[in-house]
Amino acid sequence: MGFKDELKREVRNAVKDVEKEAHQTWKIDYKGHGIEITHQLKEEHLIIDGITVDMNKRKTVFSHIMPYSKLSGTLDLGDGVMHKIFVKLGGYIRFNCIVKIDNDTVLDHSLKLDFLPWNHKDKIVPFIQQQIETHSKIVDDHLPDDEYVYDENHPRMAAGLSDLIVDDIPTPFYVKKLLKLFKKQLNHPTNRTRKATYGEIITDHIASYRDDFIERFQQAEWDEALVQQEALWLLEHSAHREVVKFSIIVLGCTNCEQYKELLYTLGMHEEFTSYVTFALKNGTKEANQHIWQLAQSVHGWGKIAAIEQLEATTPEIKRWLLTMGCENNIPSEYVAYICAIKGELAIALYEETISKELYDGIGLIIQTLLNGDVEHDIEDYLFENAVLFRFVNHARIHCITLEDIYPLMIISEYVNDEEIWEEKLEDEWKQQERASIQQAIQPYINDPKWSKLTTLTQS
Numbered sequence: 001m002g003f004k005d006e007l008k009r010e011v012r013n014a015v016k017d018v019e020k021e022a023h024q025t026w027k028i029d030y031k032g033h034g035i036e037i038t039h040q041l042k043e044e045h046l047i048i049d050g051i052t053v054d055m056n057k058r059k060t061v062f063s064h065i066m067p068y069s070k071l072s073g074t075l076d077l078g079d080g081v082m083h084k085i086f087v088k089l090g091g092y093i094r095f096n097c098i099v100k101i102d103n104d105t106v107l108d109h110s111l112k113l114d115f116l117p118w119n120h121k122d123k124i125v126p127f128i129q130q131q132i133e134t135h136s137k138i139v140d141d142h143l144p145d146d147e148y149v150y151d152e153n154h155p156r157m158a159a160g161l162s163d164l165i166v167d168d169i170p171t172p173f174y175v176k177k178l179l180k181l182f183k184k185q186l187n188h189p190t191n192r193t194r195k196a197t198y199g200e201i202i203t204d205h206i207a208s209y210r211d212d213f214i215e216r217f218q219q220a221e222w223d224e225a226l227v228q229q230e231a232l233w234l235l236e237h238s239a240h241r242e243v244v245k246f247s248i249i250v251l252g253c254t255n256c257e258q259y260k261e262l263l264y265t266l267g268m269h270e271e272f273t274s275y276v277t278f279a280l281k282n283g284t285k286e287a288n289q290h291i292w293q294l295a296q297s298v299h300g301w302g303k304i305a306a307i308e309q310l311e312a313t314t315p316e317i318k319r320w321l322l323t324m325g326c327e328n329n330i331p332s333e334y335v336a337y338i339c340a341i342k343g344e345l346a347i348a349l350y351e352e353t354i355s356k357e358l359y360d361g362i363g364l365i366i367q368t369l370l371n372g373d374v375e376h377d378i379e380d381y382l383f384e385n386a387v388l389f390r391f392v393n394h395a396r397i398h399c400i401t402l403e404d405i406y407p408l409m410i411i412s413e414y415v416n417d418e419e420i421w422e423e424k425l426e427d428e429w430k431q432q433e434r435a436s437i438q439q440a441i442q443p444y445i446n447d448p449k450w451s452k453l454t455t456l457t458q459s
Contacts (some may be wrong), residue, residue, distance in 0.1 A: 021119035026097050037087055046071040075154045091435045091454045117198050121239035128269050138269050145240050159270035170209040204269045206245045211244030217253050223317035224254045240252035245275050251281025267294045270302030277309040300329045307335050312342040323361035336368035346385035359398040383433050408444050
């Protein structure tokens with residue numbers, strides 16, 4: 001995306017903020033009659049007893065160069081006199097709404113326009129908490145700030161994906177500046193200092209400076225109580241996802257044991273899972289159990305992030321990695337090798353018999369490793385541990401349906417692909433292993449029952 005498109009988005013978002021700040025409503029109950037004044041960026045209305053009696057419209061936002069605007073109408077109190085209503089709106093430093101009825105002031109309200117970046121927007125943390133309280137899971141992974149993040153040039157992405165493809169070249173001196181602003185916020189927690197920190201956070205993606213920030217932050221050794229206080233304040237007020245991520249990272253750089261449940265709740269949304277796993281591992285006790293629970297609760301990029309941080313310390317976790325680790329909404333090639341290594345797939349296949357669930361899970365991992373674009377040298381892993389041969393051996397019990405034969409077909413295609421094996425002609429050991437697999441697998445491939453099952457399925 002070019003500079004013009006990026007600038008266009010920034011201007012659009014700035015206008016949205018101004019529109020939300022400018023949107024104000026005043027209501028008056030005057031002698032049994034309802035008077036309502038509404039002000040928006042491009043229009044104002046005077047409404048009496050539910051009927052609009054006057055309005056102003058502007059063609060552009062630049063019309064606000066004129067400091068004041070006026071509205072007027074009449075009010076029938078049933079006394080035979082038409083009472084005049086005058087409304088004056090506007091101001092330079094403060095926004096004023098003055099309402100007079102027959103020259104008597106009935107409302108004189110002055111409002112300071114702070115343009116705080118978190119004001120007039122839905123907050124992200126309560127949005128997530130409400131879903132978890134209602135459904136015990138995230139049922140809608142949209143976030144309240146989607147309108148600021150996505151547009152015609154920025155199509156919506158799956159939660160958690162954007163951080164994986166963001167430009168990882170940090171803005172020069174950005175972390176140093178951000179830490180300086182946060183230090184001022186810690187020492188003087190006011191709207192002014194918080195606004196400065198908040199505004200700086202939302203100008204960049206934390207994924208591009210995360211590691212540098214963590215290293216420098218931990219070196220700072222600031223008062224932990226103050227750090228947690230301001231991180232929680234930012235979380236409570238955050239209407240932008242980058243502020244949530246920043247706050248989670250900051251909490252994770254402290255002893256955040258007492259906030260474990262809050263962090264876990266935020267981690268249920270896959271936009272934040274990778275940040276929560278860091279915070280749990282770095283700042284809480286027995287974090288691995290919570291990370292495992294997270295891995296079982298999410299089904300996209302968050303699951304991959306959780307599995308990457310998960311330590312397979314128990315047989316239950318290892319079995320889950322092999323049976324359910326690759327069951328995901330995201331293509332399994334991103335996590336298949338990790339599940340195989342952490343779940344000790346090769347050792348599991350050494351058992352004389354394995355369960356059908358384990359057979360299916362390992363079958364998915366194997367076909368992913370052979371089919372997918374996996375960033376590992378999987379051939380040495382598969383052959384040195386006799387993974388393929390041992391898996392075929394277990395097929396004698398579990399290969400019953402068409403779904404069961406599919407991993408064997410993938411293995412057969414692989415070991416019979418002459419183009420692949422032409423490069424390994426001099427590798428006598430692998431050639432012997434290949435021949436053993438071919439011999440073991442061929443009876444399954446040649447079994448005529450598969451053609452019968454295919455015919456029945458099609459009919």
